[in-house]
Amino acid sequence: MLISIENVLGKDEVARFRQGLEAAEWQDGLQTAGTLASAVKRNLQIADGSELAMSLGNHILRKLGSMPEFISAALPLRIYPPKFNCYRDGGTYGAHVDSALMQVPGTSLTVRTDLSATLFLSEPDEYEGGELQIEGPFGVQAVKLDAGDMVLYPSSSLHLVSPVTRGARIASFFWIQSMVQDEGERTLLYDLDRSIQGLTAAGLQGTPDLLQLTGVYHNLLRRWAST
Ligand SMILES: O=C(O)CCC(=O)C(=O)O
Numbered sequence: 313m314l315i316s317i318e319n320v321l322g323k324d325e326v327a328r329f330r331q332g333l334e335a336a337e338w339q340d341g342l343q344t345a346g347t348l349a350s351a352v353k354r355n356l357q358i359a360d361g362s363e364l365a366m367s368l369g370n371h372i373l374r375k376l377g378s379m380p381e382f383i384s385a386a387l388p389l390r391i392y393p394p395k396f397n398c399y400r401d402g403g404t405y406g407a408h409v410d411s412a413l414m415q416v417p418g419t420s421l422t423v424r425t426d427l428s429a430t431l432f433l434s435e436p437d438e439y440e441g442g443e444l445q446i447e448g449p450f451g452v453q454a455v456k457l458d459a460g461d462m463v464l465y466p467s468s469s470l471h472l473v474s475p476v477t478r479g480a481r482i483a484s485f486f487w488i489q490s491m492v493q494d495e496g497e498r499t500l501l502y503d504l505d506r507s508i509q510g511l512t513a514a515g516l517q518g519t520p521d522l523l524q525l526t527g528v529y530h531n532l533l534r535r536w537a538s539t
């Protein structure tokens with residue numbers, strides 16, 4: 313399942329991020345590419361653990377923590393500290409699958425990558441190309457969102473970023489270990505939660521049917537979640 317979440321950052325926050333990032337030191341993304349990725353990765357990144365990456369990353373995590381749609385879709389257990397990348401001058405990231413396990417630098421913590429996220433920090437008209445193309449059960453989906461919006465997709469998907477032939481594409485990207493490892497189970501829980509939220513908004517709160525549906529949600533979560 314591929315989910316776009318709008319307005320993770322407002323336009324003023326995006327502008328503040330961009331100011332910081334444009335003045336920052338960027339390094340060759342190859343420095344952190346695994347053997348599989350290094351043949352296809354051509355971009356720039358901010359150093360992991362830099363003060364800027366940490367402070368912007370923490371801001372993103374705080375925002376996401378208060379977003380019911382993100383919590384419902386990801387059921388996050390652990391989140392890899394957000395990283396920042398930039399593609400320009402033909403920069404691209406060819407087809408790859410993200411590594412299954414990522415150790416958080418400077419810690420002994422390992423994140424199993426269940427979900428991958430890209431939070432766009434450039435507006436689509438600022439650059440040519442740079443679509444995130446994600447392979448799914450119904451073919452390839454090309455994603456290019458407004459600045460401040462984020463896409464979530466299963467880390468098991470083959471994906472690529474097409475070459476940026478004009479301007480620059482700046483983004484934050486990171487991985488999430490979900491309490492529900494199985495993509496199919498997580499999708500069912502997300503769909504069920506959306507229905508419950510919809511029925512609640514329609515004024516059915518407190519009715520026996522909605523209570524029962526809410527019970528089913530929690531009982532499935534109890535079965536499928538690990539903490
Ligand atoms: O830049 C993006 O949108 C995705 C980056 C990516 O796929 C990766 O770093 O593994």
Ligand SMILES: [Fe+2]
Nearest residue numbers: 408409410471
């Ligand atoms: Fe990737």
